[in-house]
Amino acid sequence: MTAPRNMSARQAFWAGLRVGAPFVLIVAPFGMVFGVVATEAGLNVLQTLAFSIAVIAGAAQLTATELMVQDAPVFIVLLTALAVNLRMAMYSASLAPHLGAAPIWQRALMSYLMVDQAYAVGVQQFEQHPDMPVDAKVGYYFGAVILLCPTWYLSTLGGALLGNAIPPSIPVAFAVPIAFLALIGPMLRTLAHMVAAFVSVTAALLFAFVPYNLGLMIAALLAMGAGALVELWLIRRGRWS
Amino acid sequence: MIQSQGTIWLVIIGLGIGSFLLRFSFLGLIGKRQLPEWALRLLRYTPVAVIPGLMAPQIFLPADGSTLPDPVKLAAAAVTVAIGLWTRNVIAAMAAGVGVLAVLSWLI
Numbered sequence: 390m391t392a393p394r395n396m397s398a399r400q401a402f403w404a405g406l407r408v409g410a411p412f413v414l415i416v417a418p419f420g421m422v423f424g425v426v427a428t429e430a431g432l433n434v435l436q437t438l439a440f441s442i443a444v445i446a447g448a449a450q451l452t453a454t455e456l457m458v459q460d461a462p463v464f465i466v467l468l469t470a471l472a473v474n475l476r477m478a479m480y481s482a483s484l485a486p487h488l489g490a491a492p493i494w495q496r497a498l499m500s501y502l503m504v505d506q507a508y509a510v511g512v513q514q515f516e517q518h519p520d521m522p523v524d525a526k527v528g529y530y531f532g533a534v535i536l537l538c539p540t541w542y543l544s545t546l547g548g549a550l551l552g553n554a555i556p557p558s559i560p561v562a563f564a565v566p567i568a569f570l571a572l573i574g575p576m577l578r579t580l581a582h583m584v585a586a587f588v589s590v591t592a593a594l595l596f597a598f599v600p601y602n603l604g605l606m607i608a609a610l611l612a613m614g615a616g617a618l619v620e621l622w623l624i625r626r627g628r629w630s
Numbered sequence: 631m632i633q634s635q636g637t638i639w640l641v642i643i644g645l646g647i648g649s650f651l652l653r654f655s656f657l658g659l660i661g662k663r664q665l666p667e668w669a670l671r672l673l674r675y676t677p678v679a680v681i682p683g684l685m686a687p688q689i690f691l692p693a694d695g696s697t698l699p700d701p702v703k704l705a706a707a708a709v710t711v712a713i714g715l716w717t718r719n720v721i722a723a724m725a726a727g728v729g730v731l732a733v734l735s736w737l738i
Contacts, residue, residue: 418721431632436642443646448677452684453641457632466641469684471648475676481656482670488657500654567731569685570707571723574714576678585675586682593683594690608683609676616675617668 393518398528401521405510405532412506416537417544419447422568424548425555430454434549441545445504445538448572449473455569461602469602472609480508487515488530490523499530504541507534581623585616702738706731 391400420441427437432454444450453470461469480503488499510533515526577583589612596604623629632638689707690699710727714720 415720422724432638436638440642440645443642444649446649448681449645449649452680453645454632455684457637457641460633463637463640463644466637467644467648469680470641470645471652473677473680474649474652475673477649477652478655479670479673481653481658485656493658496658497654500657501650503653503657566685566688566703567706567710567724567727569681570710570727571714571720573678573682573685574711574716574723575718575720576681577715582675582678585678589679589681589683590686590690593686597687597691605680605683609679612679612683613672613675616679617671620671620674 393514393525394520394522396521396525396528398522398524401525401528402532402535405514405529406535407532408510408514409506409533410536412510413536413540416504416506416540420541420544421548421551423447423450424545424550425552426451426548426568427454427545428549428552429555430458432549434546434553437549437552438542438546441542445502445541446474446477447541448569451568456602459602465602465606469605469609472606476505477503480505480512483512484508484515487512487519487526488523491527495527499527502531502534502538504534504537506537579620579623579629581616581619584619585612588612588615702731702734705734 391397393401396404423441424437427440427450428434432440440450449470452473453466456466456469481500484499484503488496491499507530511526511530514529515521521529573586577586589608592608592611593605596607598604599607620629685707689703706727709730710723713726714723717723
């Protein structure tokens with residue numbers, strides 16, 4: 390095994406591929422779920438696939454789909470779904486010190502392919518081995534993500550075809566909330582996350598009367614503030630790891 | 631059901647471009663400058679701040695005509711979140727929620 394600081398781009402690519410490959414098992418079922426949900430919401434197969442190719446972010450795609458079903462204005466749909474994707478800017482910021490020296494076309498391609506799993510796998514490796522050459526870091530990142538994005542497209546397509554085949558007599562309308570609610574449990578990693586979720590739910594109910602679904606934006610801002618405050622409080626008490 | 635084809639394509643294209651810009655922001659344009667700590671601290675909570683609030687009115691506020699939330703939906707929702715918390719597995723949580731929904735809809 391070559392030490393990371395002597396790795397060639399090719400060796401790093403294969404190393405990244407090995408670490409990234411198991412995530413196919415997580416991405417594929419989620420893609421299927423999005424495909425089914427989107428077709429039930431009224432998107433056709435082409436639109437569903439185009440959505441996954443353009444965005445590659447399940448939670449944001451589900452958010453946008455749900456808001457379109459609720460007949461929210463396009464502006465609100467985009468604003469809310471992009472808020473769900475704000476974490477991508479955080480990923481971008483934390484990868485920049487490691488990958489910022491790569492050529493611009495590589496940085497653009499890495500940006501397009503930036504998904505949660507690729508970020509998690511990449512940043513963990515780069516922080517352990519900051520002395521890897523830049524081209525090896527780029528290779529590692531591409532290796533980690535190379536199976537995940539095609540899996541996302543194809544499983545979405547599979548889900549869309551499946552959704553089209555489900556007869557309208559079977560009610561799957563509540564499948565969208567279920568898909569979302571399933572995302573929430575694993576997100577509640579700390580007390581701060583739990584408080585944020587609680588504030589989000591409470592405020593969304595209190596502000597449900599605000600037009601254009603803006604109540605959700607108010608709730609989200611309050612919840613982000615609450616999460617950050619609890620985190621600060623936990624840090625001060627020395628209970629934040 | 632979504633009625634307008636134009637809306638769908640507008641959202642697909644707009645969200646595609648917007649998501650790319652978010653991902654490209656620091657890596658592409660700002661280079662090695664770091665976000666301030668307070669910004670990172672707020673951004674950490676965006677998904678958990680948006681998604682529960684998006685779902686809450688659907689589950690807790692009754693559909694038009696009724697005075698109470700639908701008990702089947704409430705039960706399915708509670709099981710989905712609980713299994714998600716317990717297993718930390720999104721797919722297991724979805725399967726449990728759909729299972730409860732199917733069984734209760736059939737019973738009631």
